[in-house]
Amino acid sequence: MYQQRKNHFEARAKVLKALAHPSRLYIVEELEKGERCVCDFADEIGADISTISKHLSVLKQAGLVIDDKRGNQVFYQLRVPCILNFFGCVESVLEEQAKEHNALLGR
Amino acid sequence: MYQQRKNHFEARAKVLKALAHPSRLYIVEELEKGERCVCDFADEIGADISTISKHLSVLKQAGLVIDDKRGNQVFYQLRVPCILNFFGCVESVLEEQAKEHNALLGR
DNA sequence: AAACTATTTGGCTAAATTGCCAAATAGCCA
DNA sequence: TGGCTATTTGGCAATTTAGCCAAATAGTTT
Numbered sequence: 001m002y003q004q005r006k007n008h009f010e011a012r013a014k015v016l017k018a019l020a021h022p023s024r025l026y027i028v029e030e031l032e033k034g035e036r037c038v039c040d041f042a043d044e045i046g047a048d049i050s051t052i053s054k055h056l057s058v059l060k061q062a063g064l065v066i067d068d069k070r071g072n073q074v075f076y077q078l079r080v081p082c083i084l085n086f087f088g089c090v091e092s093v094l095e096e097q098a099k100e101h102n103a104l105l106g107r
Numbered sequence: 108m109y110q111q112r113k114n115h116f117e118a119r120a121k122v123l124k125a126l127a128h129p130s131r132l133y134i135v136e137e138l139e140k141g142e143r144c145v146c147d148f149a150d151e152i153g154a155d156i157s158t159i160s161k162h163l164s165v166l167k168q169a170g171l172v173i174d175d176k177r178g179n180q181v182f183y184q185l186r187v188p189c190i191l192n193f194f195g196c197v198e199s200v201l202e203e204q205a206k207e208h209n210a211l212l213g214r
Numbered sequence: 215a216a217a218c219t220a221t222t223t224g225g226c227t228a229a230a231t232t233g234c235c236a237a238a239t240a241g242c243c244a
Numbered sequence: 245t246g247g248c249t250a251t252t253t254g255g256c257a258a259t260t261t262a263g264c265c266a267a268a269t270a271g272t273t274t
Contacts, residue, residue, distance in 0.1 A: 144251095160251060160253090161252085178250090180251080
């Protein structure tokens with residue numbers, strides 16, 4: 001059952017891995033508001049532009065964003081509109097953790 | 108805007124990272140059907156039991172599963188019920204990729 | 215063409231992840 | 245107690261990832 005669908009699990013994992021980085025999560029959240037160019041992120045995140053560019057490349061490889069070069073800037077936008085809902089569950093995991101943490105502290 | 112919520116993005120990323128592995132995705136999918144013990148997975152996945160145990164530990168650390176020792180077995184179950192919906196979006200990313208791939212091949 | 219801006223790529227090091235084996239731990243049963 | 249089963253932990257090598265700098269590429273402007 002695992003071996004037969006191994007490729008499928010690997011493909012899923014690749015998408016999740018692309019999302020599993022704080023800077024990339026921020027980028028995805030920002031892109032939900034609309035397209036952005038690379039330079040928009042560099043200041044906000046506080047990393048080298050080449051680092052941001054590589055993060056965007058990871059998201060692109062995973063099929064999460066598409067890029068569009070206009071002039072000498074490259075604009076990125078989300079390719080799949082459902083990412084935000086996607087995080088509802090992640091949040092509920094974090095909430096459960098918070099609850100338990102508080103319970104352990106006797107609150 | 109990023110710096111202020113950095114901790115939040117890091118917490119989210121941790122959860123996603125825990126899910127971002129083919130074997131762990133399989134485990135999560137199986138756990139949706141009900142609790143399982145460690146040994147159930149070893150044969151199916153074809154990895155060393157210690158490897159499976161470590162995967163389960165990663166899921167536990169991330170708050171995704173809880174464990175319950177009964178006798179000399181340890182049973183794991185999902186802690187958060189929404190994980191399955193969670194994958195709807197991942198699937199749509201994969202479908203988009205497939206579409207584009209076919210388009211490039213002129214199908 | 216030269217200077218300038220925006221982005222990507224290559225190279226490097228440091229850190230994290232994966233998965234195996236061997237050893238340790240815990241519970242059960244004779 | 246001793247042996248057996250199930251699971252976890254420690255240690256190790258191989259692979260991957262992250263992020264910086266420097267260099268390359270592409271487009272714009274003078």
